[in-house]
Amino acid sequence: MSADSARRVEVYPGREVVVEFDPDLTFECVEECTWCCHHGVLLYDRDLLELAQRATLAETTTDFRGEKFVTREEKSRDDHVGEDGHACAFLRDDGLCTLHLEEDWKPTRCSVFPLGVWLDEGDLHVDIRESAHDHCDGLDVSDRRVIDNLEAFLPELLWELENPDSDRVL
Ligand code: SF4
Ligand code: SF4
Numbered sequence: 001m002s003a004d005s006a007r008r009v010e011v012y013p014g015r016e017v018v019v020e021f022d023p024d025l026t027f028e029c030v031e032e033c034t035w036c037c038h039h040g041v042l043l044y045d046r047d048l049l050e051l052a053q054r055a056t057l058a059e060t061t062t063d064f065r066g067e068k069f070v071t072r073e074e075k076s077r078d079d080h081v082g083e084d085g086h087a088c089a090f091l092r093d094d095g096l097c098t099l100h101l102e103e104d105w106k107p108t109r110c111s112v113f114p115l116g117v118w119l120d121e122g123d124l125h126v127d128i129r130e131s132a133h134d135h136c137d138g139l140d141v142s143d144r145r146v147i148d149n150l151e152a153f154l155p156e157l158l159w160e161l162e163n164p165d166s167d168r169v170l
Pocket of ligand 1: 036037038039041070088089090091092096097098099100106107110
């Protein structure tokens with residue numbers, strides 16, 4: 001999408017985002033697909049505090065390039081895993097997220113996917129992640145326009161971060 005077609009949307013009072021994807025794009029997560037849970041998820045500081053109340057950090061998080069991520073672990077199953085047989089420590093055998101299911105909570109980055117965010121000259125920008133175009137089964141399969149539901153993808157915390165850039169993976 002060109003800069004001309006980007007548009008500003010107020011997601012929370014006084015919290016705007018510059019939308020860089022097609023406003024007609026729709027999304028609905030597809031149950032059988034767990035692709036975005038095959039990777040280690042970056043944890044912002046506040047996520048880490050929240051996670052500490054729900055899990056043992058020493059067992060479920062790892063350090064990478066000075067940042068904290070949810071650990072990927074080897075699974076004893078063939079589905080809901082990446083090519084190397086690993087997936088997020090919280091991804092259950094049935095493809096559901098333990099945190100989401102039992103704690104009604106998940107890390108910020110899990111809400112953001114399949115979107116990607118970054119800061120540019122003080123503005124928060126949002127687009128579809130490059131990898132999502134190739135792997136996310138939920139794009140354009142429903143009537144739910146992403147642009148009308150941005151608060152479901154973008155926790156308000158993102159506007160308070162020095163570096164919300166989602167282009168950091170384990
Ligand atoms: S924490 Fe849950 S939603 Fe996030 S990647 Fe892991 S299994 Fe998926
Ligand atoms: S890759 Fe897309 S469709 Fe698949 S689980 Fe993640 S958000 Fe849902």
